[in-house]
Amino acid sequence: MKSSRNGPTTYDHGGGVRSLRVPIPDNPLGHTLVYVVDTDRGPVLVDTGWDDPASWDALDAGLDACGLSVAEVHGVVITHHHPDHHGLSGRVREASGAWVAMHAADTAIVRRTRETRPERWYTYMAAKLAAAGAPEEHIAPLRRPPALRRPFPGLAPALPDREIVPGELLALPGRRVRAIWTPGHTPGHVCLHLEEEHPSRLPGHGRLFSGDHLLPEITPHIGLYEDPDDATVTDPLGDYLDSLERVGRLAPAEILPAHQHAFTDAPGRVRELLVHHEERLTGLLALLATPLTPWQLAERMEWNRPWEQIAHPSRNIAVSEAEAHLRRLVKQGRAEALPGGEPVRYVAV
Numbered sequence: 197m198k199s200s201r202n203g204p205t206t207y208d209h210g211g212g213v214r215s216l217r218v219p220i221p222d223n224p225l226g227h228t229l230v231y232v233v234d235t236d237r238g239p240v241l242v243d244t245g246w247d248d249p250a251s252w253d254a255l256d257a258g259l260d261a262c263g264l265s266v267a268e269v270h271g272v273v274i275t276h277h278h279p280d281h282h283g284l285s286g287r288v289r290e291a292s293g294a295w296v297a298m299h300a301a302d303t304a305i306v307r308r309t310r311e312t313r314p315e316r317w318y319t320y321m322a323a324k325l326a327a328a329g330a331p332e333e334h335i336a337p338l339r340r341p342p343a344l345r346r347p348f349p350g351l352a353p354a355l356p357d358r359e360i361v362p363g364e365l366l367a368l369p370g371r372r373v374r375a376i377w378t379p380g381h382t383p384g385h386v387c388l389h390l391e392e393e394h395p396s397r398l399p400g401h402g403r404l405f406s407g408d409h410l411l412p413e414i415t416p417h418i419g420l421y422e423d424p425d426d427a428t429v430t431d432p433l434g435d436y437l438d439s440l441e442r443v444g445r446l447a448p449a450e451i452l453p454a455h456q457h458a459f460t461d462a463p464g465r466v467r468e469l470l471v472h473h474e475e476r477l478t479g480l481l482a483l484l485a486t487p488l489t490p491w492q493l494a495e496r497m498e499w500n501r502p503w504e505q506i507a508h509p510s511r512n513i514a515v516s517e518a519e520a521h522l523r524r525l526v527k528q529g530r531a532e533a534l535p536g537g538e539p540v541r542y543v544a545v
């Protein structure tokens with residue numbers, strides 16, 4: 197472990213892989229772990245961090261502490277489009293000429309975010325929340341004139357210039373890194389399997405850069421794949437649970453996640469998460485003994501703090517998570533939507 201004067205920490209994981217802690221401003225997660233993978237053509241980054249001057253400085257100082265510079269970066273591989281992972285990609289590309297790679301489904305979200313006017317999003321979100329049974333006082337701020345609202349974050353994320361193709365090896369000269377498609381947290385989330393022997397010869401198959409898919413102590417948010425242009429009824433929680441099993445079967449020797457810290461026993465962690473989600477679904481079924489709208493279900497679900505203390509934007513995330521669980525229960529035939537229009541109410545079967 198090596199720290200520079202400014203506080204950013206770099207960690208050498210061995211075998212030409214290091215991590216840099218890039219802070220996420222005003223966020224309890226604290227930081228994104230940006231991985232630096234040495235290749236024959238220069239360092240390749242797995243994720244880049246939040247687009248903020250302090251985060252940029254930390255990335256720059258971290259690379260410096262590794263004896264590298266941003267200008268040398270050969271490529272950027274993004275696990276998913278969220279701003280704590282993809283935020284600085286554009287700046288890295290400007291400073292280095294690096295390519296930026298992402299799965300097509302998340303690139304589609306980036307393209308849509310760049311092209312969709314904020315008004316469209318607010319109208320879409322207001323309609324969705326009304327259908328989910330949100331009270332009028334929650335929806336009203338979304339209908340305010342634009343000048344009275346907070347600016348919409350992350351409006352111009354960098355458009356990737358390479359596609360990460362599931363199952364294929366990435367073009368990293370001198371390294372074997374295979375893309376594993378793990379939809380759920382986002383539709384185009386990928387994990388990256390470094391198919392090389394563990395540097396400390398830990399038992400298992402290589403190492404896995406897991407992004408937000410598999411984390412040691414927290415579960416990622418699983419909501420809906422919000423898309424104003426697509427009315428397909430997706431099942432993100434179902435996708436996530438399938439993706440978990442896929443990663444468990446890989447049995448990597450070590451997991452290198454994008455938050456918290458590296459860990460081992462991926463199959464054990466996968467089992468824990470599968471049990472956690474099954475218990476949560478069963479708990480929700482008990483709540484659905486009486487018909488509830490997604491909003492009412494979210495109010496009754498267990499969160500990391502009482503519902504009254506959950507701020508407006510986080511309530512949107514919570515109701516989206518409640519809906520993801522409802523979709524799973526409906527798909528499993530354990531719950532159903534009652535006929536009778538909006539807001540839709542669901543009940544256990």
Ligand SMILES: [Zn+2]
Nearest residue numbers: 276278381408
């Ligand atoms: Zn994320």
Ligand SMILES: [Zn+2]
Nearest residue numbers: 278280408454
């Ligand atoms: Zn994240």
